Amino acid sequence: MPSSNANLVTRSLAILAKDIRLELRSRHALNAILLFAVSTLSVVSFSVGQSGLGPHVLAALYWVVIFFSAIAGLSHSFVREEETGTGLLLRLKADPDPVYLGKFFFNLMLLMFIAAVVTPLFFAFTDATLEQPAPFLTITCLGILGLCASTTIVAAIIARAASRGALFAVLSFPLLIPVLLVLVRASQKVLDGQSWGEIASEIQFLVAFPVVMIVGSILLFKFVWRE
Amino acid sequence: MFRIAAENLTKRYEHRWVLKDISLSLSTGESMAVTGPNGSGKSTLLKTLLHLERPTKGDVRWFEDDRELDQSESGRLVGFVAPYVQLYDQLSAEENLKFFASVGHGNVTGKRIDELMEMVGLEGRAHDLVGGYSSGMKQRLKYAVALQEHPKFLFLDEPTSNLDDSGRKIVRDIVEVVRAETVLIIATNEPEEYAIAQQQCQLGD
Numbered sequence: 001m002p003s004s005n006a007n008l009v010t011r012s013l014a015i016l017a018k019d020i021r022l023e024l025r026s027r028h029a030l031n032a033i034l035l036f037a038v039s040t041l042s043v044v045s046f047s048v049g050q051s052g053l054g055p056h057v058l059a060a061l062y063w064v065v066i067f068f069s070a071i072a073g074l075s076h077s078f079v080r081e082e083e084t085g086t087g088l089l090l091r092l093k094a095d096p097d098p099v100y101l102g103k104f105f106f107n108l109m110l111l112m113f114i115a116a117v118v119t120p121l122f123f124a125f126t127d128a129t130l131e132q133p134a135p136f137l138t139i140t141c142l143g144i145l146g147l148c149a150s151t152t153i154v155a156a157i158i159a160r161a162a163s164r165g166a167l168f169a170v171l172s173f174p175l176l177i178p179v180l181l182v183l184v185r186a187s188q189k190v191l192d193g194q195s196w197g198e199i200a201s202e203i204q205f206l207v208a209f210p211v212v213m214i215v216g217s218i219l220l221f222k223f224v225w226r227e
Numbered sequence: 228m229f230r231i232a233a234e235n236l237t238k239r240y241e242h243r244w245v246l247k248d249i250s251l252s253l254s255t256g257e258s259m260a261v262t263g264p265n266g267s268g269k270s271t272l273l274k275t276l277l278h279l280e281r282p283t284k285g286d287v288r289w290f291e292d293d294r295e296l297d298q299s300e301s302g303r304l305v306g307f308v309a310p311y312v313q314l315y316d317q318l319s320a321e322e323n324l325k326f327f328a329s330v331g332h333g334n335v336t337g338k339r340i341d342e343l344m345e346m347v348g349l350e351g352r353a354h355d356l357v358g359g360y361s362s363g364m365k366q367r368l369k370y371a372v373a374l375q376e377h378p379k380f381l382f383l384d385e386p387t388s389n390l391d392d393s394g395r396k397i398v399r400d401i402v403e404v405v406r407a408e409t410v411l412i413i414a415t416n417e418p419e420e421y422a423i424a425q426q427q428c429q430l431g432d
Contacts, residue, residue, distance in 0.1 A: 007332060014329040018318070025317040085313030089372075092277060092307055094330040095299050226298065227281060 008098055015094070015102025019077050020109070028080070029110060033073035037118045040065045045125030055191035058128045059184045063143070065122065067180060069114050070147045074107045075155035075168045082159045096222040100152070104214070107148045107155075115144055128191055135199060136190045139183065142206035146179040149213035156224045179209050228292055229304065229379040230254045231276060231410055235285035238271055245271050246282070251428065255379065258411035259428055260421030267431025269414035270309065273382050276412065277307060289380070301380070303331045306373030306409075308366070309384035316358030320349065320368050323357060324375055333376045343371040348397055362389040370401060381405060384414040399423070 023029055044061050053061075081087035090099065119140060123130060130136055151172050158167040186202035196203075231253050238246040245268040253259055261269045274280040276287050278298050289301040296304070314323045321340055328335040335343075344353050347367040357365060366389045373381065386402075387395045402411065402423055415421050 011330050011332070014326060018315070018322075018326050021322070022315065022317050084316065085311060086315055088274075088279060088309075089307065089312050089314070089327065090330070091279060092302050092305065093327055094302075098330065226278070 008101070011094065011098035012101035012105070015098055016105050016109075019102065019106040022080070023077075023106075023110070029073040029076035030113075032076070033069045033110065033114050034117065036072040037065055037069040037114055038121070040068060041118060041121050041125055048126070052127065055128075055188045056184075058126055059187035059191055061126070062119075062122055062128075062187060063180055063183050065118055066111075066115060066140075066143070067147070067176065069118065070111055070151055071169050071172060073110065074148070074151045075158060075164065077103050077106050078152075078155040078159035079164055087159070091225060096225040097218060099225060100156070100218060100221040103156070104148060104152045104217075107152050108145065111144045111148055112141075115140055130191070131193050132190060132195065135196055136187065138203070139186045139190060139199070139206065142203070142210070143179065143183040145210040146183075146206060146213065147176065149210040149217065150175040150179070153213070153217035153220060153224070156221060175213075179206070182206060182209075228255050229410055230290040231287070231380060231412075232290070233276060233285065233287045236272070236275055236282050236287065237284035238268065238275060238280065239283045246275065246430070248285070249428070249430075250285075253410045253412070253426075255410055256407050257426070258406055258413070258424040259426040260424035261412065261414040261428045261430060262416055262421050263430030264416075269430060270311070270384055272428075272430065273307075273309070273384050273412065273414050277305065277382060278302075291379075303333070303376065304379040305382065306376075306378035306380070307382045307384075308369045308373050308386060309382075310366075310388050311384075312369060314357050314365065314368060314372065317356060319354050319356055320344065320360075320371070321353040323368065324353075324372060327372050328375055331376060335375050339375065343375055346374070346397070346401070347371045348393060363391055363394055366390055367394055367397065370398065374401065374405070377408075378405075379409055381409045381411050382414075383412070386413055386415060386420060387417065 081090055154168060154171045154175065158164045158171060161167050182202050182205050186199045189199050233249060233251050236246050236249040249272060251259065261272055263269055271280060275282050278287065289296040318326065324335050324340055324343065340353055344350050347370050349364060349367055357368065360368065386398050390398065413420055413424055421427060
């Protein structure tokens, strides 16, 4: 591995390790996301849990929970740097690429953890049934990748804005509409018992979307971080 | 030999001019005090020189001999201490030192950490969370972070804020030790502090 790439990996891991350590010691983002996810799931299960909803509604409810959980906490790692005044020294010392990658993988881990909690609870609280777990889990993982790829760059953009809370949702939503629509459609097909072949085009989109978003974000981030 | 050069630096917020046509050039071993009343733009000038704020007009360039340094290179060569620069409260002093060394391409050993902590009068506190430090102890730790990689440029904004007498002496000693090997820029209104600089840049006239 060339030394510059090794350096990038080492420095990205340093940012990731720092964010994990801060999160484990404060649990701000984790608590916010978990609280939101569990309370939303509870409301959904109490109101419509066993009322025989079709796959199209269940798929939408599942992604609504994941989407709003992401909105509740994924801006935190960038916003925390600005709120606590640590962003200035980080901007001075760290190159943009490792900062973006470290924060991206931190958000990815956070949302993977949330999905690991929400997904079994969703199937326990609703009458959704899963005949084919593999395609559903694949869609969930790719969806989370897409959500993180979109929201990480938006979090970086809004971190230094005054009314950042509302701005995060406002800017994220248009970026996430295409991926959410595809995620709901793919999840609905899987919950309806359709096979891999029936969701091939959705899988292609869900692979391409985060790739495009991550490459675009890396190109854009150096301007966001240093301007 | 390292050098920083600024030409016609101008900074405007909305309709208010904070900096107007500031030009300077400082090389290794030279020092400058930036003085002026509150709100005259001392901190803005430092942040602009550090590329942390973009000037409305003019530019800042950093050099090693005759080679111009890019922003990544200059960031690794600089130490910066200011009241508005914060360390991570939920990390220990040692974790902060290691983190900022690792993101700046460096590496800091346990022995170097002990040296730095002793130099700033915080020996035996390396494993304590920074959130439990007093404001003066945090200020001392900022010097340890700034000096850990032997900076070639040292920027100090209100260098002795929050420090007691022994902390002020530590800062004076640090400045005496590093001034021959660094470009030193101090923003202050304390006569005792700007007297140690060779040049003075008065803002807000």
